[in-house]
């Protein structure tokens with residue numbers, strides 16, 4: 368069920384959306400921009416539900432026919448555009464949006480369109496939707512969800528209110544996981560891997576696949592020092608084949624070295640996040656402080672370079688040469 372209280376963080380954005388509805392100053396187009404699984408869809412849908420609610424202005428009443436049909440996925444005035452393709456073309460915009468905007472709402476005050484992955488709209492599609500956004504009928508509200516607002520035409524951007532959704536702090540995620548009944552040590556652990564995303568934290572917490580994957584990578588870390596160059600290139604090859612997970616892989620490395628450094632500096636096992644692999648952490652903590660810091664530094668840099676689309680192989684090769692330094 369879509370309720371504001373189920374949304375963690377992002378209170379400023381929610382407050383301004385709710386205020387707009389309360390004061391009847393809802394704008395016709397919004398962009399919610401943020402990384403994967405940061406709650407864009409949840410915020411957009413909850414706001415849409417509020418806009419369509421027949422009773423309340425600040426939080427969906429959950430009782431009216433609109434709220435009920437919304438949760439059942441058949442509210443006639445709510446349109447969720449998700450074409451599951453790499454790009455959103457003119458025909459997608461025409462069939463899902465422009466055609467539906469020609470008629471008044473079926474039952475409620477607005478027609479609300481939430482467009483998933485709107486950054487994937489082709490230039491032609493953006494131009495097609497632009498005309499609608501420029502002179503929208505009073506009842507039309509657009510919420511564009513995007514992972515990269517820079518891919519919008521300036522003409523689109525200038526006609527939308529842009530909200531940037533920021534990753535949450537790991538403290539907030541930890542508290543959320545605790546409230547879901549996950550143990551304190553595991554909450555810290557998952558929050559560290561979540562990259563500021565509740566959705567990701569939950570995915571990990573309930574995924575056996577991730578636990579196995581992590582174990583596999585930790586085994587690699589354990590062996591790293593004893594690898595010769597040929598074996599090291601084999602390892603790089605392995606990671607290249609699962610490139611899409613490289614952020615996870617580097618996070619797992621980071622956390623192992625981070626834990627080892629903490630253990631070395633504090634000699635306190637309680638401060639270690641990954642107590643389940645304490646023997647490996649203890650082993651690695653025998654390295655010099657400088658060496659551990661250098662490895663962490665190299666990992667952070669590699670993450671940054673990859674984010675900036677640097678050459679994958681070169682970045683990873685340089686990284687592993689540094690990780691193998693004694």
Ligand SMILES: [Zn+2]
Nearest residue numbers: 420428431434
């Ligand atoms: Zn309602």
